[in-house]
Amino acid sequence: MEENKFKVTIDGIETEVAPGTTILQAARQIGPEVAPPAMCYYKPLEKSGGKCRACLVKVAQGSAKDTRAMPKLMAxxxxxxxxxxxxxxxxxxxxVETRKGIVEFLLLNHPLDCPVCDQAGECSLQDFAFKHGTEAQRFEEERRTxxxxxxxxxxQLHMNRCILCYRCVHTADQITDGRCxxxxxxxxxxxxxxxxxxAVDNDFSGNMIDVCPVGALTDKTFRFKNRVWFSKPVDAHRDCDxxxxxxxxxxxxDEVIRVTGRKNQWGEVDEFICNTCRFDKKETADWVIEGPAKMQRHSVLSANKYRKDAIKPEYALKHAAQNYKQIDDSRPYNKxxxxxxxxxxxxxxxxxxxxxKLLNK
Amino acid sequence: MAESIKILTGNFDVPGIEQLDVYRKNGGYAGLEKALKQMSPDEIVEEVKKSGVRGRGGAGFPMGMKWGFLAKPEGVPRYLVCNGDESEPGTFKDHYLMMKSPHLLIEGMIISSFALGANTSFIYVRGELMYVINILEKAIAEAKAAGLLGKNILGTGYDLELVVQPGGGAYICGEETALLESLEGKRGNPRNKPPFPAVKGLYQCPTVVNNVESISTTPWIVLNGGEEYAKVGIGRSTGTKLISASGHVKNPGVYEIELGLPVEEFIYSDQYLGGIRDGHGLKAVVAGGSSVPILPKDLILKTAAGEPRLMSYESLSDGGFASGTMLGSGGFIAMDETTCIVRNTWNFSRFYRHESCGQCSPCREGTGWMEKVLYRIEHGKGNERDIDLLVDVAKKIEGNTICPLGDAAAWPVASAIRHFRDEFEWHVKNPEAATKKGAVYQPELSLA
Known part of the structure; x- marks a missing residue:
């Protein structure tokens, strides 16, 4: 293992990462405030990424040796x-401007049927559009259906909502067998x-539901049962072979209406679960409950439920340290x-x- | 003007040149003998570098430099892939070259493979050109029988297998990484770069992908030397280029021109296109295949600075995209004043919508959107917002996609609006007149 680390500056915040890290991962190490959005990239899946172009960033300086900026935005x-x-x-x-365009492109053929979509509330596209998009849409044409x-x-596959991130394709390819x-x-x-x-007939096919960023692949045992923000998530485990x-x-x-894999801070499932756990074990007696699941503060899922303190101290301190220096004290009002x-x-x-005054006399 | 030098097409008019014996009688395979018997692979690469020949597929990247990037790890095979998936509207030079003189390409392939150290090479030909594939395969069989291919070529101990692979008929497979995916038997989606093919290409091995025309220059370069080649042409645009001319000209067809020929001479001289068809005048030119920006008559004949525009990489792109275009793959489409630019742009964007691979979102959604808006404008249902909308959508696609297809789809639309905005406005404001059959916008000034 090499000891040397690369120094990267993202949005003015410096960090050190191991060689071979991607920009996105480096930004995620700093914190969610500078992490670019990702609609198709999914860390546990190989070869994912590069498709949605939501995470495009400007590389203002290629490296310490080659200080030129990269001409195009980079994924x-x-x-x-x-x-x-x-x-x-x-x-x-x-x-920022390009990202607005990407939101627009992704929503172009998206039906915007959030009120009847099971994914609403935990939908990456909703979050992405809300954070990065514009209010109005300029698309007047007919949508593909x-x-x-x-x-x-x-x-169930609801292709109208699909944004073709290829995550489920990678999932089917990598954790189930038989390419179909x-x-x-x-x-x-x-x-x-x-x-x-x-049919994708495999014990792990249910993970395609978890990786889908939108409501294109939904759990048929859960469809239309409840809005996600009215349901209460708890961490649980069981012995599964x-x-x-x-x-x-x-x-x-008191009823278990749905079982999903555990998502991390970035909405990614690190440990894929099998279909037996997902679809067949829907009794509390099947599980060992660990406690309430930790939800992100910003997510609607946390509304009226559990709340951790609202400030992230490490990030705030880092940010303050970076920006405090930049205040210019030599301005006239201090004299x-x-x-x-x-x-x-x-x-x-x-x-x-x-x-x-002379001119205007 | 003196008879210009013919590097590629010199023998094309000899009857039966597609046969091995005729080709050899006319000096064919002399380059191969010289390369294999008298030169080392590195010397050939050096000659190609000296020649300054640039990729003829459209991007114009120096071929010698591309060869120089090829990684050479021990124990890993290297591949040469010839890109004959020529599908750009307006470009048909490779088709002509392979059909007329298959042995020229095969000779070039053997020399290039030898220079790069490849023992299996591929020619990926567009699937629609089945008869060209048959010609190539026949020629390869002939060459094999004569000991020019296969094991121990010409007794030098060098082995090469040449495989012709028909494409599935997708424009996107002309993009080098999509071509490699397709060659591997997968869906032709362009790969994310880096890694570049020179490091991880076909079957994750170092690979060079070159255009048919680029590879076909190597026999001449080997025979006459790279410096001799560099003397042809102008500046950094060395050598000759096949131009496939189409549209409203008197003599459409494939021409081999020395780079640096004035555009005006190319269009109006009898040696070349012979001018615009009788009774009509030039309106616009797409100089390098449908994906390069379209230019109106005054800008294609003279640059914005007033200098005559030449057929070369530098001169055609003089002025950037504001007033210039690109040499591209050499698909020269001339249009007279009966051409409706809006309809033409719609037609192009319909092509790109159909051919987008659908992998990355700006291109997938953007090409469809532009096509739909252009359809509305062309069919009298547009409004004034739409023109600015198109410019904005084109801008958001350009440069933000995985492969250059997004750029190729955005440039024709953006340039058509840049140079012919009044025509779009006329369509939007006079839907009834504009949707009449054959109706074309005529500015008052040009009537005089």
Missing amino acids: SCITQVQDGMVVENYTNEEV YEREDIGDKI HGVMYRGDHAEISTYISK KCSGKVHLWYKG SLEEVKESEDYKALMDKNKEF
């Missing part, structure tokens, strides 16, 4: 950091499908009136004022 989820790299994310106008399709008896789930057609007619309308057995149980009253009147700036200003 931060697949671009590796170099020593001395300077990245602009939320501080760059171009990035598809019929709903069943992938097996437990999963993929993308058909191309361009804006591209659709996720199974070959040919076959196929998977880790670590899950979130979602309660409505006495006499000092100001003596200063060159003041005289120049007065001269200009005189000229102006």
